[in-house]
Amino acid sequence: MATYLIGDVHGCYDELIALLHKVEFTPGKDTLWLTGDLVARGPGSLDVLRYVKSLGDSVRLVLGNHDLHLLAVFAGISRNKPKDRLTPLLGSAGCRRSCLTGCVASLCCKSTKRKSW
Numbered sequence: 711m712a713t714y715l716i717g718d719v720h721g722c723y724d725e726l727i728a729l730l731h732k733v734e735f736t737p738g739k740d741t742l743w744l745t746g747d748l749v750a751r752g753p754g755s756l757d758v759l760r761y762v763k764s765l766g767d768s769v770r771l772v773l774g775n776h777d778l779h780l781l782a783v784f785a786g787i788s789r790n791k792p793k794d795r796l797t798p799l800l801g802s803a804g805c806r807r808s809c810l811t812g813c814v815a816s817l818c819c820k821s822t823k824r825k826s827w
Contacts, residue, residue, distance in 0.1 A: 717745035720776065721795065723754030723761065737768040746774025750794040755780075756802055 714735055719726050735742060748762065748771075749755035762769055773781075782788035783796060790796050 712740045713743065714740065715743045715745055718747045718774070719744065719749075719752075719758055720747055721749050721752030721755035721758055721799075723752070723757035725752075726758060726761070737765050740768065742769045743772070744769060745772045747776040748774070749780050749799065750776040750796060753795070753798075755795065755799045759799075 712733075712735075714730075714733060716726070716729065730742070742765065744762065748758050752758075762771070771777075776794065779788060779791075779794065780796060780799075783790045783800065790800065
């Protein structure tokens with residue numbers, strides 16, 4: 711059982727998967743800590759969120775400023791910045807009804823989930 715920490719994924723899904731394959735990450739056996747900024751900048755933010763959601767209890771999150779910005783845009787509190795490349799994520803087919811809603815809820819829940827020491 712191993713614990714891996716990765717930060718600043720920034721929507722780079724292919725690179726994330728390649729890195730996890732390289733270290734032979736095994737969901738259910740290993741734990742992955744993602745230390746902020748899952749989305750924005752790269753082309754695969756939606757894929758990153760879908761993958762993170764699929765990991766269930768094998769992943770723990772610390773939200774970064776880009777993740778918080780996504781939550782604020784999703785809630786209508788902040789405006790989408792074109793350079794953050796959230797438009798494809800927010801505009802994808804079925805995004806608001808299915809994956810994004812679940813992923814946003816997962817981001818919030820996973821980032822605040824605490825285990826007793």
